[in-house]
Amino acid sequence: MGAGTVGGWASYFARTSGAERVIVIDRGRVGDGASSRAAGMVRAQGGTPTAVALGRWSIDFYRRQADLLGTDSGFRELGYLILAATEDEERAGRERVAMQRGAGLDVRWVDPDEAVRLDPALRPSSIRGASYAATDGCIDPLRNVRAYSLAMQDTGVELREHCTFTGIETRPANSGQRVAAVLTEQGRIETERVILTGGPQLREVGAVIGVPIPAGAVRHQVAVTEPHEAFQAERRAMAFDLSGGLYWRLEDGGLLFGMSNPDETPGPARSIDWPYLDAMRRRLAHFLPVTDGLELRKVWAATIDYTPDHLPILGPAMKTDRSIIEGITVASAGGHGMMWGPAVARIAADLALEGATTVVDVSQLGLDRFDAQGHSRLKTDPIALPFPTVPQTAGGQTRR
Numbered sequence: 175m176g177a178g179t180v181g182g183w184a185s186y187f188a189r190t191s192g193a194e195r196v197i198v199i200d201r202g203r204v205g206d207g208a209s210s211r212a213a214g215m216v217r218a219q220g221g222t223p224t225a226v227a228l229g230r231w232s233i234d235f236y237r238r239q240a241d242l243l244g245t246d247s248g249f250r251e252l253g254y255l256i257l258a259a260t261e262d263e264e265r266a267g268r269e270r271v272a273m274q275r276g277a278g279l280d281v282r283w284v285d286p287d288e289a290v291r292l293d294p295a296l297r298p299s300s301i302r303g304a305s306y307a308a309t310d311g312c313i314d315p316l317r318n319v320r321a322y323s324l325a326m327q328d329t330g331v332e333l334r335e336h337c338t339f340t341g342i343e344t345r346p347a348n349s350g351q352r353v354a355a356v357l358t359e360q361g362r363i364e365t366e367r368v369i370l371t372g373g374p375q376l377r378e379v380g381a382v383i384g385v386p387i388p389a390g391a392v393r394h395q396v397a398v399t400e401p402h403e404a405f406q407a408e409r410r411a412m413a414f415d416l417s418g419g420l421y422w423r424l425e426d427g428g429l430l431f432g433m434s435n436p437d438e439t440p441g442p443a444r445s446i447d448w449p450y451l452d453a454m455r456r457r458l459a460h461f462l463p464v465t466d467g468l469e470l471r472k473v474w475a476a477t478i479d480y481t482p483d484h485l486p487i488l489g490p491a492m493k494t495d496r497s498i499i500e501g502i503t504v505a506s507a508g509g510h511g512m513m514w515g516p517a518v519a520r521i522a523a524d525l526a527l528e529g530a531t532t533v534v535d536v537s538q539l540g541l542d543r544f545d546a547q548g549h550s551r552l553k554t555d556p557i558a559l560p561f562p563t564v565p566q567t568a569g570g571q572t573r574r
């Protein structure tokens with residue numbers, strides 16, 4: 175369910191792992207959700223060992239795509255600096271590097287001079303240092319939609335566009351009930367296994383079948399500057415201002431940058447918040463003085479998905495009374511669908527087909543980690559956009 179990057183790649187993995195018939199339904203067209211509107215930042219520099227593993231798996235998949243599929247998602251290795259502006263951020267950053275190295279990632283701490291060698295537009299006095307992984311990079315989100323669409327077609331996955339998910343039929347099973355069919359506006363599809371995705375709409379998708387999913391949705395803005403000689407480079411480190419949630423990378427001779435407003439009321443939002451865009455530009459100019467006064471060539475706003483602890487959701491569908499609907503696997507990349515999407519999709523396909531996966535330990539990643547208010551028992555991944563902390567109720571309303 176859902177033809178975004180998670181549902182798209184999951185259908186390909188399921189089909190190539192032996193599922194006889196795989197159907198993907200989407201209420202719009204393939205890629206219509208967050209997946210075609212993303213900025214494409216991809217990193218294995220996660221804040222937990224699980225996040226590191228999901229990023230490493232996904233980057234490895236992006237690198238192997240051309241051999242596997244004859245096409246790719248446009249992965250470019252640019253390197254990524256996660257900046258520290260304060261003493262506390264530096265201490266946390268150095269500890270993070272130790273954790274990430276323990277998880278097998280080739281990452282190191284760099285001082286401001288080295289950071290400036292990696293990103294010559296950076297104002298050295300704006301930072302105390304940064305963690306740096308040379309193997310992080312970016313994909314081209316539209317090329318990724320194209321890649322999974324071609325992979326689906328090549329492997330015989332059936333795609334049904336303009337086909338809204340309206341419910342399920344169940345039959346009695348050991349633990350209570352098991353899915354027997356998916357109901358759509360175009361009719362009924364008999365099946366024993368469902369992967370439920372939905373990105374920013376996952377909460378609403380779950381509500382259709384009485385499964386509370388505390389996934390959020392909020393406006394996220396991205397812009398690209400006009401070309402400038404400072405950005406005429408083949409390779410240049412991307413950067414993330416962790417405390418502000420602003421990131422940037424090279425794009426078409428200019429600079430792409432993006433950020434969410436953590437004080438914004440959650441819910442779908444596709445219009446541009448121009449005053450906030452100005453704030454983003456001022457923050458960018460603080461780190462990269464050369465961008466001050468640069469014209470913008472492109473600006474967009476789209477609804478991004480997030481989870482309360484910024485970690486993925488991977489596990490069985492669980493109803494309000496905490497009973498399981500067997501055969502339904504819920505999959506969300508928690509706002510990290512470009513950097514974790516392939517790994518999350520691989521895991522979802524493994525869980526749907528085998529009930530287990532070797533990609534990461536998913537025992538803590540299911541819906542049972544959330545209480546009735548949507549609070550997670552896990553520690554929040556500290557390397558994430560500063561999303562709103564206000565819980566969102568079903569239908570996009572905010573509870574204060």
Ligand SMILES: Cc1cc2nc3c(=O)[nH]c(=O)nc-3n(C[C@H](O)[C@H](O)[C@H](O)COP(=O)(O)OP(=O)(O)OC[C@H]3O[C@@H](n4cnc5c(N)ncnc54)[C@H](O)[C@@H]3O)c2cc1C
Nearest residue numbers: 176178180201207208209213214215339373510511512513
């Ligand atoms: C502006 C922006 C920038 C981003 N930048 C990055 C980035 O740099 N790096 C990164 O890792 N992530 C980024 N993200 C997040 C990333 O795009 C998402 O995490 C990812 O695309 C989610 O993929 P998905 O397949 O779960 O959801 P989606 O791509 O949203 O797909 C879900 C699909 O479900 C369908 N659907 C919903 N409800 C129904 C229904 N009832 N019936 C049938 N179909 C339904 C929708 O039409 C949609 O096509 C960004 C997101 C945005 C918006």
